[in-house]
Amino acid sequence: MAVAGQGDRALEWISRALLMEPDDARVQYNAACVYALLGQDEIAIDLLGKTLPIGHGDMRAWAQHDTALDSLRSHPRFQALLESTEGD
Numbered sequence: 001m002a003v004a005g006q007g008d009r010a011l012e013w014i015s016r017a018l019l020m021e022p023d024d025a026r027v028q029y030n031a032a033c034v035y036a037l038l039g040q041d042e043i044a045i046d047l048l049g050k051t052l053p054i055g056h057g058d059m060r061a062w063a064q065h066d067t068a069l070d071s072l073r074s075h076p077r078f079q080a081l082l083e084s085t086e087g088d
Helices: 007-020 025-037 041-051 057-065 067-072 076-084
Strands: none
Touching: 007 025, 025 041, 025 057, 025 067, 041 067, 041 076, 057 076
């Protein structure tokens, strides 16, 4: 939805998912992807900051290579987050 020009609808759905499963690392990760795709980088990084430290070990690898997060690659906070979770 986010990449199909339905940003408002994507935000509505992701808000619902976060309300239903606020502590689920996978939901938070996917929400971060939606926010990144919609150019809301700070919100995306905030969510990843909650998710990566508690997520499964492969979640950091996903974040490193997930094309949905490409807009964050050069962001200093994103880079610092990846560095801080290295080895987790």
